[in-house]
Amino acid sequence: MPLIEQLPPDLEDGAALAKRRAKAATRKEMWRSVYSDAYRFAMPARESFSWYTEGQFRNNLLYDSTLQETTYTAANTLCALLFPGWSKWATLAPGGDVDKKKVTPEILARLSAATDTFFDFLNHSNFPQVINETALDLMVGTGALCFDEGDNENPFVFSSIPLSALEIEEGPNGKVETTFMVRKPMLRNLIRMYDGLSVFDLPQDLAAKIELEPDAEVEIIQAEVYHPGTKKYYGIVMTVAEKAIIWRFDYGTSCPTIVARATKMAGELYGRGRVLLALSDARTLDKMQEFVLRHAALNVGGVMTGVSDGVLNPYTAVLAPGAIIPVASNDSGNPSLRALDIGGNFQITEVIMSDLRQRVRRTMLGPEPTEGAVRSATEVSVNDRNRLWAMNGELGRIQAELLEKIVARGVFILQRKGIIEKFNID
Numbered sequence: 001m002p003l004i005e006q007l008p009p010d011l012e013d014g015a016a017l018a019k020r021r022a023k024a025a026t027r028k029e030m031w032r033s034v035y036s037d038a039y040r041f042a043m044p045a046r047e048s049f050s051w052y053t054e055g056q057f058r059n060n061l062l063y064d065s066t067l068q069e070t071t072y073t074a075a076n077t078l079c080a081l082l083f084p085g086w087s088k089w090a091t092l093a094p095g096g097d098v099d100k101k102k103v104t105p106e107i108l109a110r111l112s113a114a115t116d117t118f119f120d121f122l123n124h125s126n127f128p129q130v131i132n133e134t135a136l137d138l139m140v141g142t143g144a145l146c147f148d149e150g151d152n153e154n155p156f157v158f159s160s161i162p163l164s165a166l167e168i169e170e171g172p173n174g175k176v177e178t179t180f181m182v183r184k185p186m187l188r189n190l191i192r193m194y195d196g197l198s199v200f201d202l203p204q205d206l207a208a209k210i211e212l213e214p215d216a217e218v219e220i221i222q223a224e225v226y227h228p229g230t231k232k233y234y235g236i237v238m239t240v241a242e243k244a245i246i247w248r249f250d251y252g253t254s255c256p257t258i259v260a261r262a263t264k265m266a267g268e269l270y271g272r273g274r275v276l277l278a279l280s281d282a283r284t285l286d287k288m289q290e291f292v293l294r295h296a297a298l299n300v301g302g303v304m305t306g307v308s309d310g311v312l313n314p315y316t317a318v319l320a321p322g323a324i325i326p327v328a329s330n331d332s333g334n335p336s337l338r339a340l341d342i343g344g345n346f347q348i349t350e351v352i353m354s355d356l357r358q359r360v361r362r363t364m365l366g367p368e369p370t371e372g373a374v375r376s377a378t379e380v381s382v383n384d385r386n387r388l389w390a391m392n393g394e395l396g397r398i399q400a401e402l403l404e405k406i407v408a409r410g411v412f413i414l415q416r417k418g419i420i421e422k423f424n425i426d
Contacts, residue, residue, distance in 0.1 A: 002249075002250055003195065003196035003247075003248070003249055003250075004248045004249065004250050005248065006248070007234055007236065007245070007248050008227050008229060008230060008234075010227075010229075011225060011227060011234060011236065012245065014238050014242075014243035014244055014245050015243050017221070017223065017225070017236065017238060017243075017245075018221070018238070018240070018243050020169065020178075020180075021167065021180040021182075021221055021223065024167040024168065024169050024178075024180055025167050025180070027167075027269055028167045028168075028270075031270050032049055034276070035049060035140060035141070035163060035164075035270075036049040036050060037279065038140045038141075038273075038275045038276055038279055039140060040061070040062075041062065041067050041068075041275075041279060041282045041283065041286065042067045042068060042071040042139065042140065042275040042278075042279075042282070043068065043071060043072075043136060043140075044058040044061075044062065044068075045058055046133075046136065046137075046162070048162045048163075048164040048165070049164045062286055063286050063287075063289040063290040063293060064282070064285050064286045064289040066282065066285060066356075066357045066360050066361070067275070067278055067279075067282040067285075067360055067364070069366075070278075070360055070361050070364035070366040071136065071139050071275055071364060072136070073364070073366050074139055074274065074364045074365055074366065075132060075135040075136045075138070075139055076132070076135075077365065078135045078138065078139075078391075078398070079131055079132055079135050081395070082395070082398065082399070082402075082403055083127075083128075083131050083403075085123070085128050086123050087119075088115060088116075088119045089403075090115070090403065090407050091112075091115055092111045092112075092114050092115045092118070092407075092411070092425070093108075093111060094107070094108075094111070095426060110421060111423075113420075114411070114414075114420045114421065114423075117414065117419060117420050118407070118410050118411060118414060118420070121154075121155055121156050121410070121414070121419075122156055122410060124154075125154065125156035125157065125158060126157070126158050127156065127158050129158075130145055130158040130159060130160045131145070131158075133145075133160035134160060134260070134402070137160075137162075137163055138260060138261075138262045138271075138273055138398065138402075139262070139273045139274055139275050139364075140163075140273045140275045140276070141261060141262055141263075141270060141271035141272045141273040141275075141276060142163055142259065142260070142261050142262075142270045142271040142273075143163070143259075143260050143262075143402070144160075144161040144163065144166050144179075144257060144258065144259045144260070145158055145159065145160055145161060145257075145258055146158065146159045146160075146161055146256055146257050146258075147256050147257075147258055147406065147409045147410070147413075148256050149256075149413045149416075149417075152417060152419075155413050155414060155417055155419070156410060156413065161181070161257065165181050165182070165183075166179060166180075166181055166257075166259070167179065167180040167181070167182075168180075168259055168269065168270075170269060171226065171228075174264075175401075176259040176401070177226035178223065178224065178225045178226055179223065179224050179255075179257045179259065180221060180222070180223045181221070181222045181223075182219065182220070182221055182222075182240070183219075183220050183221075183222055184217045184218065184219050184220075185217065185218065185220070186214065186215050186216065186217055186218075187206075187209060187210045187213065187214050187215070187216050187217075187218055188210070188214035188215065190202075190210075190218060190220070191210075194237055194247045194249075195249075196247070196249075197237075197246065197247050201246045201247065202239075202244075202246055203239065203242045203244050203246075206218065206239065206242070218239065219239070219240040219241065220237055220238065220239055220240060220246075221236075221237070221238050221239075221240060222235075222236075222237050223235070223236045223237075223238075224236075224251065224255050224256065224257050226255070231253060232250060232251065232252055232253060233251040233252070233253070233254065233255040234248065234249065234250060234251065235247070235248070235249035235250075235251055235256075236248060236249075252412070252416075253412070254408065254409050254412040254413075255409075256409070258401075258402060258405045258406065258409065259401070260397070260398055260401035260402035260405075261397060261401060262274070262394045262397065262398065263393065263394055263397065264397070273394075274363055274364050274365070274394075275364075277363050278359075278360045278363040278364055281356050281359050281360050281363070282360055284356060285353060285356040285357065285360065288349055288352065288353055288356070289353065291349070292349055292353075365390055365391055407425070408425050408426075411425050412425075
């Protein structure tokens with residue numbers, strides 16, 4: 001898996017790679033409004049499709065937090081189900097095409113030892129922190145993480161990739177094979193970001209600029225491209241302005257970027273998660289909560305009408321708690337100051353909002369409400385089982401696109417480092 005000087009000939013064309021990336025970006029742009037809206041209601045702190053300054057408060061436009069609460073609960077449930085902490089949630093075993101007569105106790109013992117080694121390194125890595133972020137993105141539809149190779153003491157290094165930064169490309173079988181990311185590092189950091197990259201690999205004007213303007217940003221495309229001819233993944237970094245390839249890496253048969261979709265419609269590239277199913281109810285609930293809070297504020301603060309010699313101007317009248325609206329005359333004996341009739345009873349909204357909250361929780365497979373009669377252990381167990389059955393379709397895709405790839409990538413790294421024995425894994 002070395003740094004290389006030459007890619008396969010059809011990958012050496014920087015302009016062709018830039019066109020592939022542009023097409024992937026165009027397809028990604030079709031999902032911007034859908035995903036941005038979903039993050040705004042479900043996880044406003046993780047909404048990165050719009051530009052924000054670091055540390056900015058992003059939750060100031062919502063009035064109801066039901067979808068936020070249930071999204072984090074659903075992500076935690078997914079992690080607890082598929083990736084329980086400090087436990088072996090997968091086992092390396094002989095495949096179905098292996099002759100069972102040739103499987104000896106010694107082979108089983110070696111596979112068991114390899115499983116223990118894999119999970120020992122995994123549990124001592126930063127995997128538990130990163131997988132939760134990926135699970136949150138999967139609730140919207142598409143999640144991605146980077147599984148890099150570290151040193152011999154810490155061979156597993158994980159990092160979460162926000163969906164707004166990633167553009168993907170599928171192969172003929174529907175699997176994500178190629179990823180693109182546009183990055184803007186400072187020139188002083190560019191050389192340090194990629195092993196083996198030197199100033200001599202950069203275009204001449206860019207190399208000269210490092211000394212003059214080290215804090216200037218340079219726009220690059222970082223790609224991990226699958227080549228069907230060699231059946232290998234290649235890491236490629238190229239400058240956007242010059243379309244010059246400055247870094248080439250052979251990842252072998254294992255790609256460090258893992259992309260998974262919760263559910264996917266035929267003909268679509270990105271996934272659709274449970275947040276999109278609950279989004280319409282969440283929008284309605286948020287708007288109703290806004291109306292209820294405004295109505296409550298008017299009831300508490302009150303609005304008064306005051307007699308004025310002028311004529312009421314509807315363009316300057318303010319309906320806010322404590323406001324006084326000038327009118328030509330007040331009824332009921334024409335008092336100088338009179339409370340404004342706010343409107344009808346909003347108690348019916350509580351019934352509607354309660355129903356909407358239950359529907360959001362049901363869609364996000366949240367726990368059943370604890371109010372009412374005490375339920376038996378069997379009832380609780382049946383409810384949990386039904387929730388898992390309702391998620392079964394998503395679990396199958398997530399297992400295939402995320403869980404299996406994490407195991408395969410981890411075994412590949414350990415075998416390359418000589419920590420475990422070499423064997424084929426599917």
